[in-house]
Amino acid sequence: MYLYEWLAFDGREKVDYQKLVEETEKQKTKGGKIPPITVQHSVSNTVSDNESLYEYNQTYIDVRTPNDEKRGALTLAAGSAGILLISMLAVIAMNLLETIIETHASSFPWSAYIFSFVALPVSGASLYLYFKYAFPHLRLEAFTARRLIVRFNRITRKVYLLRPKHLGGVVALDWDKADACLDPTMSEAEGIGGFVLLGWEKESHGVFDAEGQPKDDFEITFVGKPTRNASELLAFWEYIRRYMEYGPDAAPRPQRLISKFPWPWNSFKAAWRLDTGFFGKSAGWFFILINLLLLPTILIHGFFHWVSLLLCYEPRFPESIEQAGQRP
Structure with missing residues (x-):
């Protein structure tokens, strides 16, 4: 379900951008808000793909968005x-x-x-x-694109967003002008359910349409599977950052990429969402019991999660973006 993207795109048309910038600057000067992290800032000594990649090669990585599981209802x-x-x-x-x-x-x-x-x-x-x-x-989860994809192309140094038109459409964004809304000093608990939020200010002139024409606009995008703690979240952003800044050697290929085929068991797995990290711990039986009691609801959710995928189409980037950065 693309609720975050829909709210961001719908709200962007109504927001007073200049007022938003002024309020943000006031918060920064008062120390009430952590300044955005640029792509040059390292935030972790480790890297993790966070099981969030659809594609990985020498030119680009394709990354999922946070709400893949939240569909079906x-x-x-x-x-x-x-x-x-x-x-x-x-x-x-x-x-x-x-x-x-x-x-x-x-x-x-x-x-x-x-x-x-x-x-x-x-x-x-x-x-x-x-x-x-x-x-x-x-249409936030049916009769639309089956997934949203964020492509990080290290050759063109662009971030490409693959979205339906009613969620903002396809855009190209300058990697070097991106700000990551992360707090490197966050507690582990603050990273539960977290994901990377990237933003491009209007003044950066880093936003382009699918044809490469500049847009006088700002952009935000949400990246990655929700994490279990702050360390996982920071390591995931560091993975993306090192891939773009230093290349594939600094961000190893994931052991497993996400399949794009709508297998029904993946939908039931998404609906189940039982964290296997609880196995072997004293409280593990409690979480297993809760999931067993909710099994009928989980099965219904999983079925309609699968139905929503079947009612969607598999999106593709425009040919110009597919070929961007590729060797002849």
Whole structure:
């Protein structure tokens, strides 16, 4: 579910950017906010791919976004509501059509007139409201791109965002002008469920469209699987940073890349989300018990997680980005 990206893109069109910059500067001068980390700053002595890479080669790495597991609930709720409304409208229309065919106009029952003038408009209006207000939310996880991809190309020194148009579209961003919103001094607990947030200020002139034309805009993107602690989060950013700054030798190839094929067991695994780190610990039995009690919910979530993937298309970067930095 692309909730973060949708909120960021939707809110960007309404935000007063100059006011946001002024407030940020005030917070910095008061010491109330950690200054962004640039790509030159090392934040960890170790590196970790965080099991977040789709692709790894000598030119680029493709990285996932945080919310891959958080999908399925909208497909169940909004999808079921849409099917129910469409089915209801179809049944009403078919019953009315059968009544018209089976009776003469002179003997057409008044109840059918009332039914046609009330039920059909109400159903049609409900379906209209559904597609206007509910369907756009359904597109956060169905009938859209199956995944969002952040590509770090070390040859072109660009960060490419592969997103549907309703989430901001495809853009190219200058790696050297990126700020990472991380606090190297955070506690381990503050890194639970964390992910890398990268930002490009409007004044940096580091934002370009898919054709390479500059955009007078700012950008943010969320990168990586949610981490279990601060050390894991900082090591993951360090992995990306060293790959871009020093090359593949500084950021070894992951033992396993994420498969893009929508295997059903991956959806159930995403819904299960049992941290195996609890095995062998005294409290491990408690977490296993909770997951077993929630098993029916987990199975339903996993099924609709898989359905949402099947209802999506596999996105691809434009050919110009696919070939960027490749040797002839």
